Amino acid sequence: MLFALILVAVQTRFHHQFNANRPRDKTFVYICLRNMQSILGTLILFLTLVVKGQSAGLNEEFTWSRINFQWSATLGATSRSANYYNKRPTDVIVFDGETNLPQKTQSRSPIDYQYENNIPMGANVWKDKLFITIPRRRLGVPSTLNYVSLSSDNRHNVPLIPYPNWNINLYPDTSGNLENFISIYRIAIDVCDRLWFVDTGIVETLGNRTTIKPHQLIIINLKNDEIIHRYNLPEDVLTPATVLASLTVDTPKGSCRDAYAYFPDLAGYGLIVYSLRENQSWRVNHNHFHLEPLAGEFTIANHTFQWNDGVFSVELTDIKPDGYRDMYFHSMAGTHMYKVSTRVLRNETLATRSYHEDDFIVIGNRGPGHQTSTADLHKPTDIMFLGLVNQNALGCWNVKKPLESISIVQQNNRTMIYPSDVKISQDRVYVLTNTMPGFLYGRLNYDETNFRVWSNDVRQAVKGTKCQNV
Ligand SMILES: *[C@@H]1O[C@H](CO)[C@@H](O)[C@H](O)[C@H]1NC(C)=O
Ligand SMILES: *[C@@H]1O[C@H](CO)[C@@H](O)[C@H](O)[C@H]1NC(C)=O
Ligand SMILES: *[C@@H]1O[C@H](CO)[C@@H](O)[C@H](O)[C@H]1NC(C)=O
Ligand SMILES: *[C@@H]1O[C@H](CO)[C@@H](O)[C@H](O)[C@H]1NC(C)=O
Ligand SMILES: *[C@@H]1O[C@H](CO)[C@@H](O)[C@H](O)[C@H]1NC(C)=O
Numbered sequence: 001m002l003f004a005l006i007l008v009a010v011q012t013r014f015h016h017q018f019n020a021n022r023p024r025d026k027t028f029v030y031i032c033l034r035n036m037q038s039i040l041g042t043l044i045l046f047l048t049l050v051v052k053g054q055s056a057g058l059n060e061e062f063t064w065s066r067i068n069f070q071w072s073a074t075l076g077a078t079s080r081s082a083n084y085y086n087k088r089p090t091d092v093i094v095f096d097g098e099t100n101l102p103q104k105t106q107s108r109s110p111i112d113y114q115y116e117n118n119i120p121m122g123a124n125v126w127k128d129k130l131f132i133t134i135p136r137r138r139l140g141v142p143s144t145l146n147y148v149s150l151s152s153d154n155r156h157n158v159p160l161i162p163y164p165n166w167n168i169n170l171y172p173d174t175s176g177n178l179e180n181f182i183s184i185y186r187i188a189i190d191v192c193d194r195l196w197f198v199d200t201g202i203v204e205t206l207g208n209r210t211t212i213k214p215h216q217l218i219i220i221n222l223k224n225d226e227i228i229h230r231y232n233l234p235e236d237v238l239t240p241a242t243v244l245a246s247l248t249v250d251t252p253k254g255s256c257r258d259a260y261a262y263f264p265d266l267a268g269y270g271l272i273v274y275s276l277r278e279n280q281s282w283r284v285n286h287n288h289f290h291l292e293p294l295a296g297e298f299t300i301a302n303h304t305f306q307w308n309d310g311v312f313s314v315e316l317t318d319i320k321p322d323g324y325r326d327m328y329f330h331s332m333a334g335t336h337m338y339k340v341s342t343r344v345l346r347n348e349t350l351a352t353r354s355y356h357e358d359d360f361i362v363i364g365n366r367g368p369g370h371q372t373s374t375a376d377l378h379k380p381t382d383i384m385f386l387g388l389v390n391q392n393a394l395g396c397w398n399v400k401k402p403l404e405s406i407s408i409v410q411q412n413n414r415t416m417i418y419p420s421d422v423k424i425s426q427d428r429v430y431v432l433t434n435t436m437p438g439f440l441y442g443r444l445n446y447d448e449t450n451f452r453v454w455s456n457d458v459r460q461a462v463k464g465t466k467c468q469n470v
Contacts, residue, residue: 056463057410058394058431058454062148063156066446067118067134069142070159072166111170114140119439120451122186122246123432125150125425126195126222130453132160132432133197135245136171136183137204143169144184145197156449164225171203171212178213185245186374186421192256194228195220198244198263215244217261217274231274237283239268246313246374250325250342260346264289264311266332271311273345282348288338288360289331295371296333298390301417303441307333315377315384316342317399328363328377328384328399335370337363337403364403370395376424378458383467385409385429385458387419394419394431394454396467407465415452430455 117138124131129147136144146160146169162169173180183204187197201213215238219229233244244263251259263272265283269290274281289311296306309332317326324343330336344350344359366372373387377399386395386406393411397403410416421432431454435444444450462468 055456056460056465058429058456058461060415060452061150061155061430061455062130062152062158062453063449064120064451065157065449066115067120067451068115068157068159069113069146070161111142112140113142114138115446116444117141119436120420120432120434121436122184122421123430123453124187124189124195124421124423125428125430126189126193129163129222130430131163131187131189131195132453133184133187134160135185135200135204136202139203139205141171144181144199145169145187164220164227173212181218182212186247188247188249188261189222189425190249190251190256190259191253192251192259193222194249194256195222196247196249196261198233198247200244215242217247229276231279231281233263233272233274233281237272237281239265239270241267243267244272248314248316248327250316250346252319260342262314262327262345264314264329266309266312269310271314271329271345273348273351275346280348282352284345284351286356286360288329288336288362291331292334292336295331295335298371298437300389300392300437301435301442303437305437305441309333312372313374313376315375316379317377317382318379328375330366330372330375332371332373332389335366335368337366339363366397366403366406370406373418373420374422376422376429378424378427378429380427381458381469383458383462383469385422385424385431385461387422387431389418392416392418392433394422394429396462396465398467398469401466405466407462407467409461409465409467410454415449416454424458427458428455429458429461 117140118134120132121135122133128150130150131147134141134144143162145163147163148158148160152158167174168180170180171182181199183200183202184197187195189195196219199216199218201211201215203210203212215233217231218227221228242265245266247261247263249259249261257277259276261274271284271289272281291308291310296308298305298307311329312332315328319325324341326339327342328339338360340360369390370388371390373389375384375386377384382399384397384399388395391411392413393416394409395406396409397406416433417435418433418437419431420434420436423430433452435450438444
């Protein structure tokens with residue numbers, strides 16, 4: 001955004017008020033020029049410039065110091081009607097209680113809520129819903145899949161609403177059939193208005209991983225909030241180390257049934273491909289899915305540590321003339337960028353052959369400090385957004401340009417610690433920062449803002465960077 005005001009005023013005193021509280025948002029500049037002794041006499045100039053949404057970078061959309069929930073009056077009342085878990089939330093009461101579960105429900109509710117352990121990990125958007133996921137990596141997470149209304153007037157400490165309802169998010173299981181959601185890291189939303197995610201089925205506490213049920217792919221129809229598909233990932237596509245923390249869905253236009261999903265296995269160092277039509281999955285192995293031993297050092301929020309996460313998220317291009325997309329991928333402990341065609345991945349024979357010849361392409365090295373958590377690609381502009389965890393920044397790369405043109409969209413050592421999720425929805429980019437290393441290696445101050453959702457229009461966000469299309 002560039003605007004220049006040239007004011008020539010001899011013997012004129014002026015004072016201006018510049019509302020810089022939200023410098024990335026609407027900027028109101030009031031310039032009051034007040035004369036005192038000018039040749040032409042008293043002159044009063046009042047200029048108001050309203051610049052709407054013209055700013056580059058990201059805007060803070062929602063912030064939380066600690067996560068709280070919209071508690072329901074009927075919580076813990078176990079209705080056993082056939083599809084109670086598909087009902088919309090009713091009887092919702094908002095409690096102010098920011099310190100612990102409200103007394104009112106404590107006595108008769110089985111819910112364990114410890115706000116310190118509720119670290120949001122994933123974000124995504126469908127229409128007016130901003131979804132927020134909280135994996136059960138400690139005890140005290142009352143609900144793993146939640147949303148808030150994007151149009152909410154309240155923007156700070158907005159209570160999360162369990163989705164599609166409270167009951168199915170409760171742990172221990174209230175369904176009697178292990179149908180409840182146990183632990184969800186990140187979610188995908190496809191062009192057929194479907195929400196896809198993997199429920200890892202694992203409750204983690206410090207040094208204690210308890211498997212409640214198998215890894216399960218679950219698909220929800222967002223138009224009526226109903227669960228439309230469940231698929232247990234079979235043992236032969238998993239390893240003892242498997243961690244499925246993100247997924248990307250590949251839905252051909254006009255053919256919702258022919259969708260594929262790709263699950264990077266960040267600790268098992270592989271990729272799982274799932275075909276919805278065949279209701280089957282297979283595992284792809286390749287060295288490029290592993291960690292890079294010299295790129296595992298991180299210094300974030302004054303904590304230095306070594307991580308060994310391999311392939312962390314995968315990004316799809318638009319459909320190419322051959323009918324397939326390219327899939328970009330990278331390891332978290334790594335700085336290289338790779339790609340492979342979905343023509344290879346979707347064909348089980350090709351995907352699982354022991355030697356891949358030149359199917360997997362090395363694009364290049366992004367350079368030191370460019371370790372990336374999640375990324376996503378805006379298909380109409382070919383702009384990829386990357387969560388640069390080692391720089392507390394969101395980066396961008398126009399995939400039509402050399403990798404060296406990777407740029408910073410927004411960086412802040414205090415407010416952007418750990419971009420945990422990056423998602424494109426329509427023409428907007430959404431980023432969740434969650435200060436996670438501060439939680440893992442220190443202690444968060446729950447009276448300060450720890451969790452933020454940022455966003456902007458894609459083309460606006462990259463203005464002034466090398467990612468811009470000219
Ligand atoms: C591990 O966690 C599970 C579920 O939370 C619990 O039932 C079990 O007692 C824990 N085991 C240990 C050794 O703490
Ligand atoms: C898909 O496979 C799962 C196995 O996890 C099975 O339970 C389910 O019934 C299958 N769904 C369809 C539509 O075939
Ligand atoms: C890191 O340490 C510096 C120096 O003590 C301090 O100013 C800064 O606030 C710390 N950053 C965080 C994120 O805690
Ligand atoms: C999968 O790839 C193999 C080997 O190239 C090929 O023979 C086969 O026709 C392909 N299958 C499909 C469904 O395209
Ligand atoms: C952010 O922190 C890094 C590492 O401590 C430092 O090199 C960099 O200069 C900081 N950036 C800003 C804008 O303060």
